[in-house]
Amino acid sequence: MKNNVKCSxxxxxxxxxxxxxxxxxxIISSLKEAPASVGELSKKLKIEQSKLSHALTNLKNCSIVNAKQKGKHRIYFLNKSTILPMLNLIDKHRCKFCPNKK
Amino acid sequence: MKNNVKCSxxxxxxxxxxxxxxxxxxIISSLKEAPASVGELSKKLKIEQSKLSHALTNLKNCSIVNAKQKGKHRIYFLNKSTILPMLNLIDKHRCKFCPNKK
DNA sequence: TTTTCATATGAAATATATTTCATATGTCTT
DNA sequence: AAGACATATGAAATATATTTCATATGAAAA
Structure with a gap:
Protein backbone atom coordinates (compact mmCIF):
# COMPACT_ATOMS: atom_id res chain seq x y z
CA MET A 1 0.00 0.00 0.00
CA LYS A 2 1.47 3.28 -1.09
CA ASN A 3 1.62 6.30 1.12
CA ASN A 4 0.68 9.56 -0.55
CA VAL A 5 0.62 12.02 2.29
CA LYS A 6 2.75 15.03 1.41
CA CYS A 7 4.59 17.31 3.78
CA SER A 8 4.42 21.06 3.65
CA ILE A 27 27.40 11.62 13.95
CA ILE A 28 25.24 9.89 11.39
CA SER A 29 28.26 8.39 9.66
CA SER A 30 29.50 7.01 12.93
CA LEU A 31 26.16 5.70 14.18
CA LYS A 32 25.70 3.98 10.84
CA GLU A 33 28.42 1.60 12.01
CA ALA A 34 27.30 1.16 15.61
CA PRO A 35 25.36 2.83 18.39
CA ALA A 36 27.44 4.91 20.77
CA SER A 37 27.29 7.11 23.81
CA VAL A 38 28.03 10.81 23.72
CA GLY A 39 31.40 10.19 25.31
CA GLU A 40 32.33 7.55 22.78
CA LEU A 41 31.32 9.79 19.91
CA SER A 42 33.27 12.62 21.43
CA LYS A 43 36.40 10.52 21.66
CA LYS A 44 36.03 8.92 18.24
CA LEU A 45 35.10 12.05 16.33
CA LYS A 46 37.21 14.43 18.42
CA ILE A 47 34.25 16.73 18.89
CA GLU A 48 33.54 18.55 22.12
CA GLN A 49 30.86 17.03 24.32
CA SER A 50 28.30 19.82 24.49
CA LYS A 51 28.58 20.37 20.77
CA LEU A 52 27.62 16.77 20.20
CA SER A 53 24.89 17.04 22.75
CA HIS A 54 23.30 19.99 20.99
CA ALA A 55 23.52 18.22 17.64
CA LEU A 56 22.11 14.97 19.04
CA THR A 57 19.19 16.78 20.60
CA ASN A 58 18.25 18.18 17.20
CA LEU A 59 18.62 14.87 15.44
CA LYS A 60 16.52 13.24 18.11
CA ASN A 61 13.77 15.82 17.73
CA CYS A 62 13.53 14.75 14.11
CA SER A 63 13.67 11.05 14.98
CA ILE A 64 16.79 10.62 12.93
CA VAL A 65 18.43 9.21 16.02
CA ASN A 66 17.00 7.76 19.19
CA ALA A 67 18.51 7.07 22.56
CA LYS A 68 18.30 4.65 25.39
CA GLN A 69 19.70 5.20 28.83
CA LYS A 70 22.24 2.63 29.99
CA GLY A 71 23.54 3.39 33.42
CA LYS A 72 24.94 6.84 33.41
CA HIS A 73 25.55 6.65 29.69
CA ARG A 74 23.05 7.50 27.06
CA ILE A 75 23.39 5.35 23.99
CA TYR A 76 22.36 6.95 20.73
CA PHE A 77 21.46 4.87 17.74
CA LEU A 78 20.54 5.71 14.21
CA ASN A 79 17.06 5.39 12.79
CA LYS A 80 18.33 3.95 9.56
CA SER A 81 15.05 3.67 7.71
CA THR A 82 15.05 7.17 6.25
CA ILE A 83 18.60 8.33 6.34
CA LEU A 84 20.32 5.38 4.70
CA PRO A 85 18.20 5.43 1.55
CA MET A 86 18.63 9.17 1.51
CA LEU A 87 22.41 8.96 1.61
CA ASN A 88 22.25 6.35 -1.14
CA LEU A 89 20.27 8.76 -3.28
CA ILE A 90 22.98 11.34 -2.79
CA ASP A 91 25.68 8.83 -3.67
CA LYS A 92 23.91 8.00 -6.91
CA HIS A 93 23.16 11.62 -7.65
CA ARG A 94 26.77 12.59 -7.36
CA CYS A 95 27.94 9.71 -9.51
CA LYS A 96 25.54 10.66 -12.24
CA PHE A 97 25.55 14.44 -12.08
CA CYS A 98 28.65 15.64 -10.30
CA PRO A 99 31.34 13.11 -11.19
CA ASN A 100 34.15 15.62 -10.91
CA LYS A 101 33.45 16.89 -7.43
CA LYS A 102 34.78 14.89 -4.51
CA MET B 1 23.64 -3.52 -11.12
CA LYS B 2 24.01 -1.81 -7.77
CA ASN B 3 26.05 1.26 -7.23
CA ASN B 4 28.19 1.24 -4.11
CA VAL B 5 30.28 4.37 -4.44
CA LYS B 6 29.96 6.41 -1.25
CA CYS B 7 30.30 10.14 -0.88
CA SER B 8 32.44 11.82 1.71
CA ILE B 27 11.35 26.56 -6.17
CA ILE B 28 11.53 22.79 -6.12
CA SER B 29 7.86 22.50 -5.19
CA SER B 30 6.93 24.71 -8.08
CA LEU B 31 9.20 23.11 -10.66
CA LYS B 32 7.84 19.74 -9.64
CA GLU B 33 4.63 20.83 -11.37
CA ALA B 34 6.15 22.45 -14.43
CA PRO B 35 9.32 24.13 -15.69
CA ALA B 36 9.33 27.90 -15.42
CA SER B 37 11.39 30.98 -16.07
CA VAL B 38 12.76 33.15 -13.31
CA GLY B 39 10.10 35.73 -13.98
CA GLU B 40 7.31 33.21 -13.81
CA LEU B 41 8.63 31.82 -10.55
CA SER B 42 8.96 35.30 -9.17
CA LYS B 43 5.37 36.09 -9.98
CA LYS B 44 3.98 32.78 -8.81
CA LEU B 45 5.96 32.54 -5.59
CA LYS B 46 6.05 36.27 -4.89
CA ILE B 47 9.78 36.15 -4.40
CA GLU B 48 12.11 38.87 -5.57
CA GLN B 49 13.99 38.17 -8.78
CA SER B 50 17.59 38.30 -7.64
CA LYS B 51 16.79 36.18 -4.65
CA LEU B 52 15.48 33.49 -6.93
CA SER B 53 18.42 33.90 -9.20
CA HIS B 54 20.88 33.30 -6.37
CA ALA B 55 18.94 30.25 -5.22
CA LEU B 56 18.64 28.83 -8.73
CA THR B 57 22.35 29.22 -9.31
CA ASN B 58 23.06 27.09 -6.24
CA LEU B 59 20.53 24.45 -7.19
CA LYS B 60 21.99 24.34 -10.66
CA ASN B 61 25.52 23.87 -9.33
CA CYS B 62 24.25 20.74 -7.60
CA SER B 63 22.34 19.58 -10.70
CA ILE B 64 19.11 19.65 -8.78
CA VAL B 65 17.77 21.93 -11.47
CA ASN B 66 18.89 22.59 -15.01
CA ALA B 67 18.13 25.37 -17.43
CA LYS B 68 17.65 26.00 -21.08
CA GLN B 69 17.65 29.36 -22.74
CA LYS B 70 14.48 30.23 -24.64
CA GLY B 71 14.66 33.64 -26.21
CA LYS B 72 15.40 36.10 -23.49
CA HIS B 73 13.93 33.81 -20.88
CA ARG B 74 15.78 31.09 -19.09
CA ILE B 75 13.61 28.13 -18.36
CA TYR B 76 14.52 26.15 -15.28
CA PHE B 77 13.40 22.58 -14.85
CA LEU B 78 13.74 20.10 -12.07
CA ASN B 79 16.02 17.11 -12.17
CA LYS B 80 13.46 14.87 -10.60
CA SER B 81 15.48 11.70 -10.33
CA THR B 82 17.00 12.44 -6.94
CA ILE B 83 14.79 15.01 -5.34
CA LEU B 84 11.42 13.35 -5.79
CA PRO B 85 12.38 10.08 -4.10
CA MET B 86 14.04 12.15 -1.40
CA LEU B 87 10.90 14.16 -0.69
CA ASN B 88 8.96 10.90 -0.61
CA LEU B 89 11.33 9.58 2.02
CA ILE B 90 10.67 12.66 4.11
CA ASP B 91 6.91 12.27 3.67
CA LYS B 92 7.09 8.71 4.91
CA HIS B 93 9.47 9.58 7.70
CA ARG B 94 7.17 12.21 9.05
CA CYS B 95 4.14 9.95 8.86
CA LYS B 96 5.92 7.28 10.81
CA PHE B 97 7.96 9.27 13.27
CA CYS B 98 6.56 12.75 13.60
CA PRO B 99 2.83 12.36 13.13
CA ASN B 100 1.98 15.30 15.37
CA LYS B 101 4.08 17.91 13.66
CA LYS B 102 2.70 19.64 10.62
C1' DT C 1 23.08 50.07 -32.45
C1' DT C 2 19.96 51.72 -29.12
C1' DT C 3 16.34 50.41 -26.22
C1' DT C 4 13.90 47.15 -23.65
C1' DC C 5 13.09 43.20 -21.13
C1' DA C 6 15.02 39.10 -18.53
C1' DT C 7 18.30 37.32 -15.66
C1' DA C 8 22.79 37.30 -13.12
C1' DT C 9 26.24 39.06 -10.03
C1' DG C 10 28.83 41.37 -6.13
C1' DA C 11 28.98 43.15 -1.90
C1' DA C 12 27.11 45.20 2.19
C1' DA C 13 23.48 44.59 5.48
C1' DT C 14 20.91 41.43 7.92
C1' DA C 15 19.33 37.13 9.69
C1' DT C 16 20.25 32.55 11.30
C1' DA C 17 22.99 28.76 12.93
C1' DT C 18 26.94 26.99 15.42
C1' DT C 19 30.26 27.04 18.93
C1' DT C 20 31.81 27.73 23.38
C1' DC C 21 31.82 27.71 28.17
C1' DA C 22 29.92 27.83 32.60
C1' DT C 23 26.77 25.36 34.98
C1' DA C 24 22.69 22.37 35.70
C1' DT C 25 20.76 17.81 35.78
C1' DG C 26 20.82 12.99 36.18
C1' DT C 27 22.66 8.47 37.44
C1' DC C 28 25.39 5.59 39.68
C1' DT C 29 28.80 4.44 43.73
C1' DT C 30 30.25 4.72 48.30
C1' DA D 1 23.49 12.02 50.99
C1' DA D 2 28.01 13.25 49.16
C1' DG D 3 31.08 12.62 45.43
C1' DA D 4 32.17 11.34 40.78
C1' DC D 5 31.14 10.77 36.18
C1' DA D 6 28.10 11.47 31.98
C1' DT D 7 25.21 14.29 29.52
C1' DA D 8 22.20 18.43 28.81
C1' DT D 9 21.17 23.25 28.73
C1' DG D 10 21.29 28.45 28.26
C1' DA D 11 23.20 32.28 26.59
C1' DA D 12 26.85 35.06 24.73
C1' DA D 13 30.27 35.02 21.16
C1' DT D 14 31.22 33.74 16.70
C1' DA D 15 30.61 31.95 12.15
C1' DT D 16 27.79 31.28 8.13
C1' DA D 17 23.96 31.98 5.08
C1' DT D 18 20.43 34.91 3.14
C1' DT D 19 18.62 39.12 1.59
C1' DT D 20 18.79 43.34 -0.57
C1' DC D 21 19.95 46.62 -3.86
C1' DA D 22 22.59 48.69 -7.31
C1' DT D 23 24.38 47.39 -11.42
C1' DA D 24 26.18 44.22 -15.02
C1' DT D 25 25.30 41.03 -18.73
C1' DG D 26 22.68 38.97 -22.40
C1' DA D 27 19.13 38.38 -25.81
C1' DA D 28 15.70 40.16 -28.76
C1' DA D 29 13.17 43.97 -31.01
C1' DA D 30 12.90 48.34 -32.97
Missing part, protein backbone atom coordinates in the same frame (compact mmCIF):
# COMPACT_ATOMS: atom_id res chain seq x y z
CA UNK A 9 7.35 22.92 2.11
CA UNK A 10 8.17 24.07 5.60
CA UNK A 11 8.52 20.50 6.81
CA UNK A 12 10.91 19.68 4.00
CA UNK A 13 12.89 22.75 4.85
CA UNK A 14 13.10 21.83 8.52
CA UNK A 15 14.15 18.33 7.72
CA UNK A 16 16.96 19.38 5.40
CA UNK A 17 18.03 22.14 7.71
CA UNK A 18 18.49 19.67 10.48
CA UNK A 19 20.89 17.65 8.36
CA UNK A 20 22.83 20.53 6.86
CA UNK A 21 25.61 20.46 9.40
CA UNK A 22 28.99 18.74 9.40
CA UNK A 23 28.78 17.64 13.02
CA UNK A 24 25.45 15.95 12.44
CA UNK A 25 26.71 14.23 9.32
CA UNK A 26 29.71 12.94 11.28
CA UNK B 9 30.70 13.28 4.76
CA UNK B 10 31.53 16.66 3.33
CA UNK B 11 29.60 15.90 0.15
CA UNK B 12 26.54 14.88 2.11
CA UNK B 13 26.82 18.05 4.10
CA UNK B 14 27.06 20.22 0.99
CA UNK B 15 24.11 18.49 -0.57
CA UNK B 16 21.85 18.96 2.43
CA UNK B 17 23.06 22.47 2.98
CA UNK B 18 22.03 23.39 -0.51
CA UNK B 19 18.48 22.24 0.18
CA UNK B 20 18.12 23.70 3.65
CA UNK B 21 16.46 26.88 2.53
CA UNK B 22 12.82 27.85 2.19
CA UNK B 23 13.27 29.66 -1.11
CA UNK B 24 14.90 26.64 -2.68
CA UNK B 25 12.20 24.34 -1.38
CA UNK B 26 9.57 26.64 -2.86
Missing amino acids: PRSYHLFFRNLANPVKIS | PRSYHLFFRNLANPVKIS
Whole structure:
Protein backbone atom coordinates (compact mmCIF):
# COMPACT_ATOMS: atom_id res chain seq x y z
CA MET A 1 0.00 0.00 0.00
CA LYS A 2 1.47 3.28 -1.09
CA ASN A 3 1.62 6.30 1.12
CA ASN A 4 0.68 9.56 -0.55
CA VAL A 5 0.62 12.02 2.29
CA LYS A 6 2.75 15.03 1.41
CA CYS A 7 4.59 17.31 3.78
CA SER A 8 4.42 21.06 3.65
CA PRO A 9 7.35 22.92 2.11
CA ARG A 10 8.17 24.07 5.60
CA SER A 11 8.52 20.50 6.81
CA TYR A 12 10.91 19.68 4.00
CA HIS A 13 12.89 22.75 4.85
CA LEU A 14 13.10 21.83 8.52
CA PHE A 15 14.15 18.33 7.72
CA PHE A 16 16.96 19.38 5.40
CA ARG A 17 18.03 22.14 7.71
CA ASN A 18 18.49 19.67 10.48
CA LEU A 19 20.89 17.65 8.36
CA ALA A 20 22.83 20.53 6.86
CA ASN A 21 25.61 20.46 9.40
CA PRO A 22 28.99 18.74 9.40
CA VAL A 23 28.78 17.64 13.02
CA LYS A 24 25.45 15.95 12.44
CA ILE A 25 26.71 14.23 9.32
CA SER A 26 29.71 12.94 11.28
CA ILE A 27 27.40 11.62 13.95
CA ILE A 28 25.24 9.89 11.39
CA SER A 29 28.26 8.39 9.66
CA SER A 30 29.50 7.01 12.93
CA LEU A 31 26.16 5.70 14.18
CA LYS A 32 25.70 3.98 10.84
CA GLU A 33 28.42 1.60 12.01
CA ALA A 34 27.30 1.16 15.61
CA PRO A 35 25.36 2.83 18.39
CA ALA A 36 27.44 4.91 20.77
CA SER A 37 27.29 7.11 23.81
CA VAL A 38 28.03 10.81 23.72
CA GLY A 39 31.40 10.19 25.31
CA GLU A 40 32.33 7.55 22.78
CA LEU A 41 31.32 9.79 19.91
CA SER A 42 33.27 12.62 21.43
CA LYS A 43 36.40 10.52 21.66
CA LYS A 44 36.03 8.92 18.24
CA LEU A 45 35.10 12.05 16.33
CA LYS A 46 37.21 14.43 18.42
CA ILE A 47 34.25 16.73 18.89
CA GLU A 48 33.54 18.55 22.12
CA GLN A 49 30.86 17.03 24.32
CA SER A 50 28.30 19.82 24.49
CA LYS A 51 28.58 20.37 20.77
CA LEU A 52 27.62 16.77 20.20
CA SER A 53 24.89 17.04 22.75
CA HIS A 54 23.30 19.99 20.99
CA ALA A 55 23.52 18.22 17.64
CA LEU A 56 22.11 14.97 19.04
CA THR A 57 19.19 16.78 20.60
CA ASN A 58 18.25 18.18 17.20
CA LEU A 59 18.62 14.87 15.44
CA LYS A 60 16.52 13.24 18.11
CA ASN A 61 13.77 15.82 17.73
CA CYS A 62 13.53 14.75 14.11
CA SER A 63 13.67 11.05 14.98
CA ILE A 64 16.79 10.62 12.93
CA VAL A 65 18.43 9.21 16.02
CA ASN A 66 17.00 7.76 19.19
CA ALA A 67 18.51 7.07 22.56
CA LYS A 68 18.30 4.65 25.39
CA GLN A 69 19.70 5.20 28.83
CA LYS A 70 22.24 2.63 29.99
CA GLY A 71 23.54 3.39 33.42
CA LYS A 72 24.94 6.84 33.41
CA HIS A 73 25.55 6.65 29.69
CA ARG A 74 23.05 7.50 27.06
CA ILE A 75 23.39 5.35 23.99
CA TYR A 76 22.36 6.95 20.73
CA PHE A 77 21.46 4.87 17.74
CA LEU A 78 20.54 5.71 14.21
CA ASN A 79 17.06 5.39 12.79
CA LYS A 80 18.33 3.95 9.56
CA SER A 81 15.05 3.67 7.71
CA THR A 82 15.05 7.17 6.25
CA ILE A 83 18.60 8.33 6.34
CA LEU A 84 20.32 5.38 4.70
CA PRO A 85 18.20 5.43 1.55
CA MET A 86 18.63 9.17 1.51
CA LEU A 87 22.41 8.96 1.61
CA ASN A 88 22.25 6.35 -1.14
CA LEU A 89 20.27 8.76 -3.28
CA ILE A 90 22.98 11.34 -2.79
CA ASP A 91 25.68 8.83 -3.67
CA LYS A 92 23.91 8.00 -6.91
CA HIS A 93 23.16 11.62 -7.65
CA ARG A 94 26.77 12.59 -7.36
CA CYS A 95 27.94 9.71 -9.51
CA LYS A 96 25.54 10.66 -12.24
CA PHE A 97 25.55 14.44 -12.08
CA CYS A 98 28.65 15.64 -10.30
CA PRO A 99 31.34 13.11 -11.19
CA ASN A 100 34.15 15.62 -10.91
CA LYS A 101 33.45 16.89 -7.43
CA LYS A 102 34.78 14.89 -4.51
CA MET B 1 23.64 -3.52 -11.12
CA LYS B 2 24.01 -1.81 -7.77
CA ASN B 3 26.05 1.26 -7.23
CA ASN B 4 28.19 1.24 -4.11
CA VAL B 5 30.28 4.37 -4.44
CA LYS B 6 29.96 6.41 -1.25
CA CYS B 7 30.30 10.14 -0.88
CA SER B 8 32.44 11.82 1.71
CA PRO B 9 30.70 13.28 4.76
CA ARG B 10 31.53 16.66 3.33
CA SER B 11 29.60 15.90 0.15
CA TYR B 12 26.54 14.88 2.11
CA HIS B 13 26.82 18.05 4.10
CA LEU B 14 27.06 20.22 0.99
CA PHE B 15 24.11 18.49 -0.57
CA PHE B 16 21.85 18.96 2.43
CA ARG B 17 23.06 22.47 2.98
CA ASN B 18 22.03 23.39 -0.51
CA LEU B 19 18.48 22.24 0.18
CA ALA B 20 18.12 23.70 3.65
CA ASN B 21 16.46 26.88 2.53
CA PRO B 22 12.82 27.85 2.19
CA VAL B 23 13.27 29.66 -1.11
CA LYS B 24 14.90 26.64 -2.68
CA ILE B 25 12.20 24.34 -1.38
CA SER B 26 9.57 26.64 -2.86
CA ILE B 27 11.35 26.56 -6.17
CA ILE B 28 11.53 22.79 -6.12
CA SER B 29 7.86 22.50 -5.19
CA SER B 30 6.93 24.71 -8.08
CA LEU B 31 9.20 23.11 -10.66
CA LYS B 32 7.84 19.74 -9.64
CA GLU B 33 4.63 20.83 -11.37
CA ALA B 34 6.15 22.45 -14.43
CA PRO B 35 9.32 24.13 -15.69
CA ALA B 36 9.33 27.90 -15.42
CA SER B 37 11.39 30.98 -16.07
CA VAL B 38 12.76 33.15 -13.31
CA GLY B 39 10.10 35.73 -13.98
CA GLU B 40 7.31 33.21 -13.81
CA LEU B 41 8.63 31.82 -10.55
CA SER B 42 8.96 35.30 -9.17
CA LYS B 43 5.37 36.09 -9.98
CA LYS B 44 3.98 32.78 -8.81
CA LEU B 45 5.96 32.54 -5.59
CA LYS B 46 6.05 36.27 -4.89
CA ILE B 47 9.78 36.15 -4.40
CA GLU B 48 12.11 38.87 -5.57
CA GLN B 49 13.99 38.17 -8.78
CA SER B 50 17.59 38.30 -7.64
CA LYS B 51 16.79 36.18 -4.65
CA LEU B 52 15.48 33.49 -6.93
CA SER B 53 18.42 33.90 -9.20
CA HIS B 54 20.88 33.30 -6.37
CA ALA B 55 18.94 30.25 -5.22
CA LEU B 56 18.64 28.83 -8.73
CA THR B 57 22.35 29.22 -9.31
CA ASN B 58 23.06 27.09 -6.24
CA LEU B 59 20.53 24.45 -7.19
CA LYS B 60 21.99 24.34 -10.66
CA ASN B 61 25.52 23.87 -9.33
CA CYS B 62 24.25 20.74 -7.60
CA SER B 63 22.34 19.58 -10.70
CA ILE B 64 19.11 19.65 -8.78
CA VAL B 65 17.77 21.93 -11.47
CA ASN B 66 18.89 22.59 -15.01
CA ALA B 67 18.13 25.37 -17.43
CA LYS B 68 17.65 26.00 -21.08
CA GLN B 69 17.65 29.36 -22.74
CA LYS B 70 14.48 30.23 -24.64
CA GLY B 71 14.66 33.64 -26.21
CA LYS B 72 15.40 36.10 -23.49
CA HIS B 73 13.93 33.81 -20.88
CA ARG B 74 15.78 31.09 -19.09
CA ILE B 75 13.61 28.13 -18.36
CA TYR B 76 14.52 26.15 -15.28
CA PHE B 77 13.40 22.58 -14.85
CA LEU B 78 13.74 20.10 -12.07
CA ASN B 79 16.02 17.11 -12.17
CA LYS B 80 13.46 14.87 -10.60
CA SER B 81 15.48 11.70 -10.33
CA THR B 82 17.00 12.44 -6.94
CA ILE B 83 14.79 15.01 -5.34
CA LEU B 84 11.42 13.35 -5.79
CA PRO B 85 12.38 10.08 -4.10
CA MET B 86 14.04 12.15 -1.40
CA LEU B 87 10.90 14.16 -0.69
CA ASN B 88 8.96 10.90 -0.61
CA LEU B 89 11.33 9.58 2.02
CA ILE B 90 10.67 12.66 4.11
CA ASP B 91 6.91 12.27 3.67
CA LYS B 92 7.09 8.71 4.91
CA HIS B 93 9.47 9.58 7.70
CA ARG B 94 7.17 12.21 9.05
CA CYS B 95 4.14 9.95 8.86
CA LYS B 96 5.92 7.28 10.81
CA PHE B 97 7.96 9.27 13.27
CA CYS B 98 6.56 12.75 13.60
CA PRO B 99 2.83 12.36 13.13
CA ASN B 100 1.98 15.30 15.37
CA LYS B 101 4.08 17.91 13.66
CA LYS B 102 2.70 19.64 10.62
C1' DT C 1 23.08 50.07 -32.45
C1' DT C 2 19.96 51.72 -29.12
C1' DT C 3 16.34 50.41 -26.22
C1' DT C 4 13.90 47.15 -23.65
C1' DC C 5 13.09 43.20 -21.13
C1' DA C 6 15.02 39.10 -18.53
C1' DT C 7 18.30 37.32 -15.66
C1' DA C 8 22.79 37.30 -13.12
C1' DT C 9 26.24 39.06 -10.03
C1' DG C 10 28.83 41.37 -6.13
C1' DA C 11 28.98 43.15 -1.90
C1' DA C 12 27.11 45.20 2.19
C1' DA C 13 23.48 44.59 5.48
C1' DT C 14 20.91 41.43 7.92
C1' DA C 15 19.33 37.13 9.69
C1' DT C 16 20.25 32.55 11.30
C1' DA C 17 22.99 28.76 12.93
C1' DT C 18 26.94 26.99 15.42
C1' DT C 19 30.26 27.04 18.93
C1' DT C 20 31.81 27.73 23.38
C1' DC C 21 31.82 27.71 28.17
C1' DA C 22 29.92 27.83 32.60
C1' DT C 23 26.77 25.36 34.98
C1' DA C 24 22.69 22.37 35.70
C1' DT C 25 20.76 17.81 35.78
C1' DG C 26 20.82 12.99 36.18
C1' DT C 27 22.66 8.47 37.44
C1' DC C 28 25.39 5.59 39.68
C1' DT C 29 28.80 4.44 43.73
C1' DT C 30 30.25 4.72 48.30
C1' DA D 1 23.49 12.02 50.99
C1' DA D 2 28.01 13.25 49.16
C1' DG D 3 31.08 12.62 45.43
C1' DA D 4 32.17 11.34 40.78
C1' DC D 5 31.14 10.77 36.18
C1' DA D 6 28.10 11.47 31.98
C1' DT D 7 25.21 14.29 29.52
C1' DA D 8 22.20 18.43 28.81
C1' DT D 9 21.17 23.25 28.73
C1' DG D 10 21.29 28.45 28.26
C1' DA D 11 23.20 32.28 26.59
C1' DA D 12 26.85 35.06 24.73
C1' DA D 13 30.27 35.02 21.16
C1' DT D 14 31.22 33.74 16.70
C1' DA D 15 30.61 31.95 12.15
C1' DT D 16 27.79 31.28 8.13
C1' DA D 17 23.96 31.98 5.08
C1' DT D 18 20.43 34.91 3.14
C1' DT D 19 18.62 39.12 1.59
C1' DT D 20 18.79 43.34 -0.57
C1' DC D 21 19.95 46.62 -3.86
C1' DA D 22 22.59 48.69 -7.31
C1' DT D 23 24.38 47.39 -11.42
C1' DA D 24 26.18 44.22 -15.02
C1' DT D 25 25.30 41.03 -18.73
C1' DG D 26 22.68 38.97 -22.40
C1' DA D 27 19.13 38.38 -25.81
C1' DA D 28 15.70 40.16 -28.76
C1' DA D 29 13.17 43.97 -31.01
C1' DA D 30 12.90 48.34 -32.97
